[in-house]
Amino acid sequence: MKSSFRIILIAFTFVLYSCGVTKNVSTKTVETVKFEVNLLDRSNDTYKVTVTPPTLTDANSIYQFASTAPGTYQVMDIGRYVKHFKATDAEGHELATNQVTTNQFQLTSPEKIAKIEYEISETWDTPVSENKIYLMCGTSIENDHALINGQAVFGYFKDKQNSPITIKLDFPETWSVGTALTKNADSLYYAEDYDKVVDSPILLGNLTKANMNIEGTNVDIYTYSKTGMVTSNQVLESMKNMLLSASGFLNGLPVKNYTFLFHFEDTTNGAWEHSYSSEYIYKEDKWENLEKQVVEVAAHEFFHVVTPLNIHSEIVEQFNFITPVASRHLWLYEGTTEWAAHMMLFRSGLKSTEDYFNTLSRKIMVETKYFNPDLSLEQLSLTSYTKAGQKQYGNIYMKGAIVAGLLDIKILELSNGKRGYVDVINDLAKKYGPDIPFDDATFYSTFVKETYPEIEAFIDDYIVNTKSLPIKTYYNKIGVDYNENTNTFSLNATPTAEQLQLRTKWMAPISI
Ligand SMILES: [Zn+2]
Structure with a gap:
């Protein structure tokens, strides 16, 4: 979501x-x-x-x-x-x-x-x-x-x-x-079954429809627009580019059918992901004014096909509609998804380097200014159903995404630039898939086994606990300068060979 x-x-x-x-x-x-x-x-x-x-x-x-x-x-x-x-x-x-x-x-x-x-x-x-x-x-x-x-x-x-x-x-x-x-x-x-009904929203009414085939995946777009300002055909081209970005990032699209449901009326509230569809609620405006934010959110929702839909614990697999049961892994489901959404758009050129850095700076600003620094990502997950937890929930899109970005850099460093976080995610999606859940309680150690022993300390420091995030140190590893006073990022013009090697893999362009 x-x-x-x-x-x-x-x-x-x-x-x-x-x-x-x-x-x-x-x-x-x-x-x-x-x-x-x-x-x-x-x-x-x-x-x-x-x-x-x-x-x-x-x-x-x-x-x-x-x-x-x-x-x-x-x-x-x-x-x-x-x-x-x-x-x-x-x-x-x-x-x-x-x-x-x-x-x-x-x-x-x-x-x-x-x-x-x-x-x-x-x-x-x-x-x-x-x-x-x-x-x-x-x-x-x-x-x-x-x-x-x-x-x-x-x-x-x-x-x-x-x-x-x-x-x-x-x-x-x-x-x-x-x-x-x-x-x-x-x-x-x-x-x-009932879960499938919950997983499949239905939008009815005076809708426009558009359809396309992207690399063998059938994509349907349905749009309700209060005064007809936005049509599915307008949205189609933007979704096409987003999906091509996702395909490049994930080595192919993970579903054969996908449906976008857009609702443009009086209020903006966000979007919710499903296995084969997603639903968007935005205040009606000209598409050119909506496009940037909706594409970024669509990239987020589509990436959910990977996690939690293809990488999830038994809590998601055996969903309990009677009593809400919290997972500890929102750092993966939401934090990683939010990081991936911006990263895939950045790598395919749909988001400029400057824009990517601006997004990162904004997340740091919002995280620092509006959320409790003493609540770890794990605690945020485990308390998500409580009133106090709901107040902090938005931080999963901020700190959760920042930490996923740091994890990417750490994995790049430990693999000498051979692997990034998305490669780990793609491997995990193959290992599990939609029908095999991981064990919620032991997934951290599984993740460490799938990566490097040093990742155990990373998880402990920045996901389970609230150690101060090493943003400047980590981005320096890939030749990106972070100015803590102005909260701004920039590419280092004279990176070392080592920095350049990691940065090249970090930016790995996707052609769309
Ligand atoms: Zn989400």
Whole structure:
């Protein structure tokens, strides 16, 4: 995720599968949880949801709404938005239900349930006293469009988080739909499980669409723009260059399909990453005014395909929607991603050297001025779900990225310029991939084994603890001068042969 940081306010507004004709079809159909969302009726700013469950038993006697969602590191408590929750049997008789916790509805006779209906309020326009959900992670329902983030509309039956899901959307015929979800043979959106629904936001309404193929990857772009100021075709060229940068950085694009969902209306809040898509919430403006910041954030979100999506711990793999569980590795998921986003644009020339240095200086300024220097990156991760932790969360995009940049230089030095941090990341992505998690508790030592023994002290000093960052010393190793008084960087005009060797690898140009 990347939320926008507004210094002026000193506040965070943080920002087909076709079942096919196989013998398994009937089994899958029986197990499938079917949802229908009526977007023809948009009254009261609520989604009208109907759930047709498979046969339920006592083991499925809870209908669960999400307490949080992957990649957001915030408490969401979606149960707060639910209204008129009602279960009925095949004859239409109401069966008793009871909201036993914020996010759980107890079902008294699950085996008799034929249908569940509820309304769920959009998160954008529903006032809450705490834990306001980031716009890019929430829901909005308006006259000319709607945004669905799965965890904010759908729930799951206990023990059925892994059941396949179909979604039928009823919406005005002039609307179009943007999502990474594909349709099954019955023209219903299909997901292999609840996690996939949460991982696949849906933007509907008066959208423009553009499509391109980049090095074999099919890329769809859908844009909602309040007054039509921005179109998908305008965004296409910028995304193309960003993706070519990413491909050069990562030795090829890591997915075969990718969908961008852009929402340009009244507010800027940031973006949220998914395995095959990302969603952006920005205040509508001319594309030329938005392009720079949106491309940088898109580079960040796209890099998330690598981490956490291809390099993650069991906490991400076995996601717990019932109780938020913090990981200690936001330095990797968010810090490294933020570093990589700017580095890939820099290496491909989409970001000038001066601009790269300015970004680095700004991160140092913001980190120093607005965040607690005594909170380590590990502590920041482990406290991300607490109120105090949320106040410091934005520092993962500042100090997290600065530390990743230092780690890059350290790895370059230790390998005599043969390897940089991205080479380590690419190796780790191969080693793990989307289906094999690392052990959250022992990953530091795994990382050291994948790199150099000296990295253990680096992690201990700058990730686990809060030792003062050796910015000047490290950048000097690659022939970059850092003036601590003015907080400015510049290339050393007369680097030594050793400095030049490391700097050449550090800048390693990507041709796009
Ligand atoms: Zn992120």
